[in-house]
Amino acid sequence: xxxxxxxxxxxxxxxxxxxxxxxxxxxxxxxxxxxxxxxxxxxxxxxxxxxxxxxxxxxxxxxxxxxxxxxxxxxxxxxxxxxxxxxxxxxxxxxxxxxxxxxxxxxxxxxxxxxxxxxxxxxxxxxxxxxxxxxxxxxxxxxxxxxxxxxxxxxxxxxxxxxxxxxxxxxxxxxxxxxxxxxxxxxxxxxxxxxxxxxxxxxxxxxxxxxxxxxxxxxxxxxxxxxxxxxxxxxxxxxxxxxxxxxxxxxxxxxxxxxxxxxxxxxxxxxxxxxxxxxxxxxxxxxxxxxxxxxxxxxxxxxxxxxxxxx
Numbered sequence: 001x002x003x004x005x006x007x008x009x010x011x012x013x014x015x016x017x018x019x020x021x022x023x024x025x026x027x028x029x030x031x032x033x034x035x036x037x038x039x040x041x042x043x044x045x046x047x048x049x050x051x052x053x054x055x056x057x058x059x060x061x062x063x064x065x066x067x068x069x070x071x072x073x074x075x076x077x078x079x080x081x082x083x084x085x086x087x088x089x090x091x092x093x094x095x096x097x098x099x100x101x102x103x104x105x106x107x108x109x110x111x112x113x114x115x116x117x118x119x120x121x122x123x124x125x126x127x128x129x130x131x132x133x134x135x136x137x138x139x140x141x142x143x144x145x146x147x148x149x150x151x152x153x154x155x156x157x158x159x160x161x162x163x164x165x166x167x168x169x170x171x172x173x174x175x176x177x178x179x180x181x182x183x184x185x186x187x188x189x190x191x192x193x194x195x196x197x198x199x200x201x202x203x204x205x206x207x208x209x210x211x212x213x214x215x216x217x218x219x220x221x222x223x224x225x226x227x228x229x230x231x232x233x234x235x236x237x238x239x240x241x242x243x244x245x246x247x248x249x250x251x252x253x254x255x256x257x258x259x260x261x262x263x264x265x266x267x268x269x270x271x272x273x274x275x276x277x278x279x280x281x282x283x284x285x286x287x288x289x290x291x292x293x294x295x296x297x298x299x300x301x302x303x304x305x306x307x308x309x310x311x
Contacts, residue, residue: 113239156255
């Protein structure tokens with residue numbers, strides 16, 4: 001795990017986002033170790049505590065503790081805002097000081113990244129998922145289109161404010177951005193996907209499932225996380241490192257892939273997760289084609305690296 005934070009690895013990939021600030025670091029103790037191994041320190045804090053919170057619905061469901069069936073979404077929100085976000089902000093404060101924390105949070109609310117990219121993060125995945133479903137022979141509920149949109153679009157966007165903005169402040173703004181400085185876009189996406197899937201493992205146990213079913217579900221989660229993190233990495237480059245942009249994109253993914261979500265309500269023929277995964281690949285490829293010059297151009301400032309996306 002310490003290889004993630006190898007201080008000897010100092011290269012910054014072309015177009016990297018928000019280079020680390022230089023400042024005085026603590027002389028010794030856990031804070032000094034955190035300064036040398038920020039991602040490892042974050043995972044050591046967030047994963048065990050996150051599992052404690054996210055494991056409650058599984059424990060109550062299987063009768064280990066009283067409570068019966070509990071909504072996993074509430075505990076996902078709690079793990080995000082009470083465990084992962086504070087852990088990430090503390091690590092950033094140790095490694096980059098208060099200025100680093102302010103810079104990270106400013107990216108959470110960075111909304112100026114061009115109308116074209118706003119359209120992309122809002123509708124590219126749902127529209128492409130529906131198109132893929134139609135290409136597979138599914139039909140679209142055109143007769144109920146307006147009521148479905150009125151009902152499902154707010155349900156897709158509400159979690160962006162409640163969960164996804166803070167979740168992506170952690171995973172995109174802190175973990176993936178920092179890993180990309182060391183390992184490049186693809187490896188950063190892969191390593192972030194492993195950590196992201198790992199911390200969500202207890203949520204797969206909150207049902208009557210077999211060991212083989214859990215292994216299969218975790219494998220699928222890992223593949224989906226890898227594809228989505230690659231997409232998020234490209235969109236970070238395209239939107240000047242905006243966490244808000246990828247938070248909206250994350251919400252759009254949830255609405256496109258989730259059971260009883262927007263795309264699931266629009267398409268016939270079962271769950272929409274497979275069309276959504278194909279849509280992720282297609283949208284990532286299209287976004288990569290648009291921002292390819294920025295992906296290969298050396299830059300030390302994420303704002304300059306994606307300045308063209310605002311015009």
